[in-house]
Amino acid sequence: MIPASFEYERPANLDAAVRVLQDGGEDAKVLAGGQSLLPVLRLRLSYPELLVDLGGLAELRGIREDGDAIVIGSMTTHDEVLKSELVRQHAPLLAQATATVGDRQVRHLGTFGGSLSHADPAGDLPTIALTLDAQLHATGPGGPRVIPASEFFLDYLTTALRPGEILTAIRIPKLGAGWSTHYEKFDRVAQAWSIVGVAAAVRRSNGSIAEARVGLTNMGTTPLRASLVEDELSGAAASAATVASASRSVTEGTHAPNDLAGHADYRNHLAQVLTRRAVLAAAGI
Amino acid sequence: MTAVENRPAAEIGQSRLRKEDAHLLIGRTTWTDNITLPGMLHLAILRSPMAHATITSIDVSAAKQRPGVVAVFTGQDFAETQGSIPCAWPVTPEMVNPGHPSLAVTQVNHVGEAVAVVVARDKYLAQDALEAIDIDYAPLPVVLDMEAALVADTTLVHGHTSSNRSFTWTFESGAAGTGAPIEDTLRDAEVTVRRRFIQQRLIPSFMEPRSTVVSPNGEGVTMWSATQVPHILRTMLALTLNIPEHKVRVIAPDVGGGFGGKLQVTPEEVICTLVARKLGKPVKYTESRSESLMSAHHGRDQIQDITITAKRDGTVTGLDVHLFADMGAYLRLVSPGIPVLGAFMYNSIYKFAGYRFVCEGVFTNKTPTDAYRGAGRPEATFAIERIMDALAGELDMDPMELRRKNWIKHEEFPFTTVCGLTYDSGNYEAATAKALELIGWDELRREQAERRARRDPVQLGLGISTFTEMCGLAPSRVLGSLDYGAGGWENASIRVLATGKVEVVTGASAHGQGHETAWSQIVADQLGVPFDDIEVIHGDTQSSPKGLDTYGSRSLVVGGIAVVKAADKVVEKARAIAAHMLEANPDDLEFAGGSFSVKGSPGSGKTIQEIAFAAFAAHDLPDGMEPSLDSDATFDPENFSFPHGTHLCAIDVDTETGRATIRKYACVDDIGEVINPLIADGQIHGGLAQGIAQALYEEAVYDADGNLTTGTFVDYLLPSASDLPSFLTGRTVSPSTTNPLGVKGVGEAGTIASTPAVVNAVVDALKPWGVQDVQMPCTPERIWRAVAEGVGGAATADRSAEGTVAYGGASTASSDGSGEGEQL
Numbered sequence A: 001m002i003p004a005s006f007e008y009e010r011p012a013n014l015d016a017a018v019r020v021l022q023d024g025g026e027d028a029k030v031l032a033g034g035q036s037l038l039p040v041l042r043l044r045l046s047y048p049e050l051l052v053d054l055g056g057l058a059e060l061r062g063i064r065e066d067g068d069a070i071v072i073g074s075m076t077t078h079d080e081v082l083k084s085e086l087v088r089q090h091a092p093l094l095a096q097a098t099a100t101v102g103d104r105q106v107r108h109l110g111t112f113g114g115s116l117s118h119a120d121p122a123g124d125l126p127t128i129a130l131t132l133d134a135q136l137h138a139t140g141p142g143g144p145r146v147i148p149a150s151e152f153f154l155d156y157l158t159t160a161l162r163p164g165e166i167l168t169a170i171r172i173p174k175l176g177a178g179w180s181t182h183y184e185k186f187d188r189v190a191q192a193w194s195i196v197g198v199a200a201a202v203r204r205s206n207g208s209i210a211e212a213r214v215g216l217t218n219m220g221t222t223p224l225r226a227s228l229v230e231d232e233l234s235g236a237a238a239s240a241a242t243v244a245s246a247s248r249s250v251t252e253g254t255h256a257p258n259d260l261a262g263h264a265d266y267r268n269h270l271a272q273v274l275t276r277r278a279v280l281a282a283a284g285i
Numbered sequence B: 001m002t003a004v005e006n007r008p009a010a011e012i013g014q015s016r017l018r019k020e021d022a023h024l025l026i027g028r029t030t031w032t033d034n035i036t037l038p039g040m041l042h043l044a045i046l047r048s049p050m051a052h053a054t055i056t057s058i059d060v061s062a063a064k065q066r067p068g069v070v071a072v073f074t075g076q077d078f079a080e081t082q083g084s085i086p087c088a089w090p091v092t093p094e095m096v097n098p099g100h101p102s103l104a105v106t107q108v109n110h111v112g113e114a115v116a117v118v119v120a121r122d123k124y125l126a127q128d129a130l131e132a133i134d135i136d137y138a139p140l141p142v143v144l145d146m147e148a149a150l151v152a153d154t155t156l157v158h159g160h161t162s163s164n165r166s167f168t169w170t171f172e173s174g175a176a177g178t179g180a181p182i183e184d185t186l187r188d189a190e191v192t193v194r195r196r197f198i199q200q201r202l203i204p205s206f207m208e209p210r211s212t213v214v215s216p217n218g219e220g221v222t223m224w225s226a227t228q229v230p231h232i233l234r235t236m237l238a239l240t241l242n243i244p245e246h247k248v249r250v251i252a253p254d255v256g257g258g259f260g261g262k263l264q265v266t267p268e269e270v271i272c273t274l275v276a277r278k279l280g281k282p283v284k285y286t287e288s289r290s291e292s293l294m295s296a297h298h299g300r301d302q303i304q305d306i307t308i309t310a311k312r313d314g315t316v317t318g319l320d321v322h323l324f325a326d327m328g329a330y331l332r333l334v335s336p337g338i339p340v341l342g343a344f345m346y347n348s349i350y351k352f353a354g355y356r357f358v359c360e361g362v363f364t365n366k367t368p369t370d371a372y373r374g375a376g377r378p379e380a381t382f383a384i385e386r387i388m389d390a391l392a393g394e395l396d397m398d399p400m401e402l403r404r405k406n407w408i409k410h411e412e413f414p415f416t417t418v419c420g421l422t423y424d425s426g427n428y429e430a431a432t433a434k435a436l437e438l439i440g441w442d443e444l445r446r447e448q449a450e451r452r453a454r455r456d457p458v459q460l461g462l463g464i465s466t467f468t469e470m471c472g473l474a475p476s477r478v479l480g481s482l483d484y485g486a487g488g489w490e491n492a493s494i495r496v497l498a499t500g501k502v503e504v505v506t507g508a509s510a511h512g513q514g515h516e517t518a519w520s521q522i523v524a525d526q527l528g529v530p531f532d533d534i535e536v537i538h539g540d541t542q543s544s545p546k547g548l549d550t551y552g553s554r555s556l557v558v559g560g561i562a563v564v565k566a567a568d569k570v571v572e573k574a575r576a577i578a579a580h581m582l583e584a585n586p587d588d589l590e591f592a593g594g595s596f597s598v599k600g601s602p603g604s605g606k607t608i609q610e611i612a613f614a615a616f617a618a619h620d621l622p623d624g625m626e627p628s629l630d631s632d633a634t635f636d637p638e639n640f641s642f643p644h645g646t647h648l649c650a651i652d653v654d655t656e657t658g659r660a661t662i663r664k665y666a667c668v669d670d671i672g673e674v675i676n677p678l679i680a681d682g683q684i685h686g687g688l689a690q691g692i693a694q695a696l697y698e699e700a701v702y703d704a705d706g707n708l709t710t711g712t713f714v715d716y717l718l719p720s721a722s723d724l725p726s727f728l729t730g731r732t733v734s735p736s737t738t739n740p741l742g743v744k745g746v747g748e749a750g751t752i753a754s755t756p757a758v759v760n761a762v763v764d765a766l767k768p769w770g771v772q773d774v775q776m777p778c779t780p781e782r783i784w785r786a787v788a789e790g791v792g793g794a795a796t797a798d799r800s801a802e803g804t805v806a807y808g809g810a811s812t813a814s815s816d817g818s819g820e821g822e823q824l
């Protein structure tokens, strides 16, 4: 299909981008990899008058180490994330989830920042950002600010980014020693969105689970943390039985969608099974 | 294969790389959408958002003012000239055909139906102007459920008809004299098993969307179209629009797949022609994928009520089939014939005494259905292979044992079935034995028992499909007896050029199958000329004027034989010329390796190239002989061909999540002699993918308002190579006895055979839970529900919320479907 016509700008630096975006007002939209935005335009579900392409902003690309965190530029592509030694070492959960995103073509164009800004509850990477307690850096007319992932995802396709704000970088704290992670994605074909996804990060010490984090994909209008499960697991024995029992609490506070890909009751069931599997895999039980 | 024995370096049987692929791989293609003509205008089509409504007003004035817009037309503009999309298969004399306007005039009957067309200087401007068209619709109640549609006093899809029933087509072996009266077998049954199976609605999903370019010229038109059937299209276009047939030229350039989906005379083709003629300008229309999914014809969509009877020892006696077949809103080219094509296949390879087939064609407010790979035969194969498993369950018999007991033994061929068809050849025992070995059946059964015993959450299921199909459509006389509007012959001509190079003209219009390679291999052997010296010409009614095109696994079995016949004529004439040149008696010549020589003195001969030049120069030909070595032949088969095979599927079913993952898939197909094993394997692999897709993935879903909710490939799920196992394929060869190549056809085998093998495997995995059926596609959710419902559960839970109103293209209560279309 063919999108309605729009203007196109490709600013050369971040300041210019912020300015152009501000000038464009409500009818301007940021274009990153275009993997989510272009289909929306082509189906004529959205009619922006101006697209501000961030493709020319070298400063938004790349992955670097910064003390106890790694910092990923928002325009870093999924493929670059996958190939990064830093990510593999300090945020393997992100690498594992990114490998499940779309296909090779999508991963070469789509960006980490685009995925978070788009905030599709079926997207895998928002869950990862939430599970890893990422800090999201944004810049706009009001200057730079930092938004914790836990405050970033507000609703279906809605984030805390203000009009005219650009997500610039994602800071992910390194998981220290003793942590291990796993992402369990359930979809029907290899290249598809999660029907449900569960991310688990577990720190083990002496036969018990010292700390656990569980993030959920597509169990509500935003990515969610299963805090009840996290609480039940923290300090519990690292056994299949405790994990299975804790996993049953996963649906607490979720609102699974009811759509073509699955009814809510089925998703609730899946969430329990996948949580158990994700935690067991992460904990190496 | 006697025709080609004793030839050095036979081409037939070689895995030649396909000669048509190079230009496709490097992008030097002529897809219809790549065609640009001087002054060409672009069309965009406005489609109905309503499933059933009266058009109360249309205002196109604003659209006409949009930049670049040349004209805007509605159905009113063409009401007198557009005729009706033709239906060439009135299956019964009483069949109701309500008529099918290309552009809706006063009423719309399915979402996606064309209601207006914008003509503009480029496609972007055309698309933009669509939004300026203002239409008021008065909604009518929507008809979606086939059974509800047949109830008296219900809403009619077409107000001017008296019922939503288009036809009832019946076959009964007692009345036909081909077997026992069905009532007798039903009455005398020791065991009776009844099942209702749902053939969900599928979308053919060819890779190249449909596209049409029409250039008016004088009284006539030249049309380029992404079609499987340029010849049929030419004739039908002429009849529909009252254009003299000789003034219509149809070209099918590179065509990117069809699977039956381009076996059609489409509203879009008619609209392009009407507009081009009205404006006197060439026009192009290319659909988007979304338009394709909702407006190109769909396939399957049947409710199958099946009753099988047997003796307690497992001998089957009777088969009673009652179908509801969803025609959608209109009858297209062969819509009514599709379920009827299955009529002779439900009995499959088994020896039934009595048989009945009743099919009711029903109108609903959905996209019309028509041919999709297999067309009627996959549905039949599914039903019989599923009910054989059900009967085995009822008798507590091994499902393979039950099949063995009932199938036609190889020494019984030729065998005339309860439908009156004569199967010429086959060997079900051999194919089955080979398939069982290929997959390692006994070992898998042991593993299954072991996993059942330890209650492994991932259970193993084993599924069987011992299938046959009827291919090579079709003997013209048989088609006549079925009220089909045309014959089933195929034409070929051969032109031997002065330099000995050869042009082969075929009426079978290829769109991805590999005819150019296969036909070259055949002719290389028949004439003894090098493979590379042969050019195959097809797909243009001017250069290949006679033909009935490509569908129904007919190209090789009918078109390929026409090529052989044409080559025979070339050889015959060449022999006379050679005899004249060698001053020998024609009967004393032998023809081998492309040259004629006097028997007993090889090396003394004349090559076909020398003879070709002699025929061209014509300096010294036998008295009265016409110069040229050209020939023309039309072949009308005397019978169908009957490929068969045994397909086996081993599937892992995760009973916690419901996910079914095919672990091993083995098939042994008997397609008779094989011209090119590489092409045959390609057809099998692609066919398997599509058949497996019906079992596990694909389903067109409508909501309660008649909206297609699977309107993009996000929701209409197609598997890719990464979702499919590496197939184990094998072959047995029982040559067809009704054609000189011994070939049977391979285009649909994989699709026809595989679906029940997979579903049988899924159900087998769930046997410990007492599950008897899982509705297709066997989604993880349906499988999970089947496990949860346990004993006797039929797991018909469809992908819909409450308020379900229809099978096969099941409905959801509303179209809120959060996320759908937006998860991109």
Ligand SMILES: Cc1cc2nc3c(=O)[nH]c(=O)nc-3n(C[C@H](O)[C@H](O)[C@H](O)COP(=O)(O)OP(=O)(O)OC[C@H]3O[C@@H](n4cnc5c(N)ncnc54)[C@H](O)[C@@H]3O)c2cc1C
Pocket (backbone or CB within 6 Å): A029, A030, A031, A032, A033, A034, A035, A036, A037, A038, A054, A074, A075, A100, A101, A102, A103, A106, A109, A110, A111, A112, A113, A114, A115, A116, A117, A118, A122, A123, A124, A125, A161, A165, A166, A167, A168, A191, A192, A193, A194, B824
């Ligand atoms: C076939 C296919 C399969 C896919 N499968 C998956 C999958 O399995 N899992 C998954 O998680 N994702 C999947 N995706 C989506 C993919 O991850 C996209 O790359 C991602 O959602 C959007 O990233 P993008 O860079 O393409 O953003 P764009 O499409 O360019 O933008 C998306 C939205 O974010 C906004 N935006 C982008 N960047 C910024 C920024 N820096 N600051 C502010 N706003 C911004 C845009 O304005 C737009 O609204 C798939 C996509 C496709 C096409």
